Amino acid sequence: MPTSPKKNVREKKRLQLDWRFVQRFLSIQKVLFPSWTSQSVLMFGTLLVLTLTEQLIIYQVGILPSQFYMVLADKDYAAFRNLITLAILLILLNSTLKSLDQYICSQMYVGWRQSLTENLHADYFRGRVYYTLNVLREDIDNPDQRISQDTERLCKQMSNMASRIIVSPFTLAYYTYQCYHSTGWMGPVSIFGYFVVGTISNKMLMGPIVHTLFQQEKLEGDFRFKHMQIRVNAESAAFYRAGKVEHMRTDRRLQSLLQTQKRLMNKELWLYIGVNTFDYLGGFLSYIIIAIPIFTGIYDDLSPGELSALISRNAFVCIYLINGFSQLIDLSTTLSDVAGYTHRIGELREAMADILRRQCDYDPASGDNYDFDSDFNIHAGPADTAFVLDRLSFRSPDSDELLVEELSLKISQGRHLLVVGNTGTGKTSLLRVLNRLWEADSGFVQMTTCFGPRGILFLPQKPYLTDGTLREQVIYPLKDIYPASGSVDDERIIQFLELAGVSNLLKRTGGLDEKVDWNWYDVLSPGEMQRLCFARLFYLQPKYAVLDEATSALTEEAEGQLYRLCKQLGMTLISLGHRSSLEKYHDVSLRLCGGGRWELTTLKENGADDGHVIEDTGL
Template identity: 25%
Template structure:
């Protein structure tokens, strides 16, 4: 950006020389704007990567359009290309745009928005693209995305330019109608309107396809990014333990990411608003120039006093009042939309959870209680919905009235002059058209207030999700308790475990779990047995002290209720591995050894196995996984509690036989478990309401 800044500064100096040479003081307005643009472009080096794209485009256009303007001023522009020269105000317009981009980059809500956008536009990942009819090519994903944005912005600017050109067609066409000039009427229709209309339609189609490709690429990358952050380093588990304010992560990844980029059903996201705002500003500047020029036809009503830009100032005041009133009416919408997304997600989650626990609910006859809970949550959705309806009704009353009056006002202003014969019908319609375009641009926030409020709620949800992830990761990074050793044992030294609320639950002064020596851990409920296992497994974030583990040792923990993913049974058995990691014979043998022989022939059957398998069968699936994984250390957290004593004995005997190199440490309450272990450890109460593991001799 620094080189571009120097180029803009050189252009500003060149413009000043031309202004002195031609004696044209109007050029010094462009000199001032270009100089300021050069400064903001230099400072843009530290700006958001996403906004930097727009600053680069506008600063470059300042030079390109400015040089064309200087060529015209010096009489160097070919006469044959006179009709294709950009408007005189174009260099000034794009220079102001570049300055505006730098200015808005300091607005807090824009900084938060671009922080999320920059995740994609600053990435170093590689992607594949294709420009028809050429072959696919590989490049940095951000380079592909930046190129697409540049083309889309240029297409959009071209569309605004065509719209301005068609406004002059509109003027000349209506004048031809008024003058009954048939030849001019048809010439304007076939040789002005038709070619520009076809170019406009083609640009809209190209824009749609390119925009769609950008949106889906962006969404894919950002979804992968958030999934990686959420699942990486057990962050999802830490967030669940902390009960963070980031409710329903599934919705934030699946829906909010999509709404942030494309707007979802509303159709307006960060990209849409960026392009829409550029188009709005382009229309504002282009038609404001037209309106300012037309103002010379209209004195103040009832006088012969001409105020420069009278019509522009009139529409500016009109739009400012409308925008202020709109904001005062609808400023609470953002909070209502935020609450709506949370309530909708909670309701869907409740329905999914009821389906997951349908058997338990049926056994307890809990349907009336579930019905009441679901209806209460849905009642909250209704209350929120009605509040939004009420607020939008108030907005609609004002904006609809405002919208009905807006097209009439320019005709009310111009009608007396038309009927007095001071202006033609073409000038009248062009004035009305320019007035409407400027008014529409100035009332951007009125026209899009509702969707902007919805977008702001999406931005807040993604920001709070990021904050919750960072908090969970910060907690995990602060809990560095593992130290690899060259020994074979696991040793806990000065270990303290706490609950998410900060209350300590377990302290361990010095405890060694010897390799090859199976151990049984018992103790009262709530004494921290499972928490201790999770700390050894490396997923408990609220810990301090030291856990010395054998270097390279493979540790596996089987919980009381294992996770069984939906899909083929084979995938559930080898989880989290892949079926290709094991031979079919090994998987079948693991099932037989885990006393799940009836399922050997159903490995390819897809089902919701978490509901189809009994509690005991699910626990034996975890045992089968251990047989396939062959860990060095296997921690069983009441992993056989759903089995009868005979089957439990068979499972432990089988594990000792088939995993001779695995040290088994169990949590359990049954006295029969003592026979399967070499060591007995009890969680005993210690001062301060905490528990500590102590060796106990078998009675």
């Protein structure tokens, strides 16, 4: 969605390596390291021990050339042979430690990704957060990408940085001491000054990269979403022969993404130049530092062999110290990636926390945190009432015009309500307010019966089919099969599939628990999807069924059969629809007239046939 220039300025200032980044990064670390006894802390400690041991081995390998100079200058064959053996053992040990280092980093990456993703999922699927983020909030782009892709990349980059970062303080301190011992104060001071200049330069070069990376990830999500949109709606687009226009619009998103990637590459070019320049200059700096004590005559009393050994040892110490600083500078590009992903994930976490704070004053009976499997027979609130509305007014979140004004209504058990009105008058919007998906503009609305089986269930206008087996489609949204997978439950499911008119799905899927490798939306017709949703409704058997155009794809005869079955199973119906044939199954009609106006009338007794269509199920 387009944003105002002021918002863009604020966003650009925010997405830097600043205090806000530090706060977001530390909040993520609390998720990755929840306690001192957590697995992440133990693995981090093990990695520290391994890397320190690895550095000790590297130091021994690094000073071997100086010993070779001495042995070869003295032509000592026995000592040379021992050095070769020692070198092979040290190299094998170092290779093993380095491999373990990489293995632990990989394990940490998997553990971090699991912890952070599950933490995001816990808030994302709590209450109606996922709905608010995807439908009502415009400031958070592509929450799905932030959870799946950005989280993976952040954890990957952090695991790549881990071993180098945790060992750096120890190696820098140790080699600073060794460098001072070999070259005096001039060596460490020169190297530290060199590092400070490099850090400042790279900080200036990284600033613009973080914001551009943030924008690139947003456009990546937009481009992927466009392809997902075409995949989901391929048939509808094909009926419109819309290949050319979708091609154009998809290419447009691709071009926007590639232009941002090019801008990012241009900015990264200067960072790469700076990093590589400091890497190569570091090699020359080590020789300059070594040359100072040599040209000042400090080592004039040494023989050529001893001087060569000393130069080799000092060169290793100085070069390794410079290399330690250079590695930190090399992390600049990785750090800019980490900063970009940290801002995107941190921004998402803050938005979800804000949504949850706004939801905290909801009536507990609304069922925002209802556990469908906790108690299949739960009851809450007055036994004969579902909703109480008192002078309720509401509007669309993106409009200033009231859809309904000061509506007062009590929806009670046994009084079936039909909501009618022209398109755009707010019928489905009323259900959103009742289900607490939208906030009321004024007035009062209360759900006085629990949400879920034996309480209130909604059948949305677009049938929702989850992934999984036929059994999982019928029992949705139960997490587990109730009362248990077995002959009794199987008989109930099969009976309700027959009553809903989709028993043929048993043959097409191969049974209730056979996994299918196709998309339900691609295989079922609109009518079959609606019938399957009614089979779900029959299985869950709520006291109140809220139906939003739930039979629009069915014939009036099929519609009547399903409505009669709902009433015979004890459900009180709250229906939205355009067909006049629906009136015979309801007692009260609420007509939304537009402009906030509404009419409530009692329907005439019409003697609709509610006779037995099904046998007693014993439920």
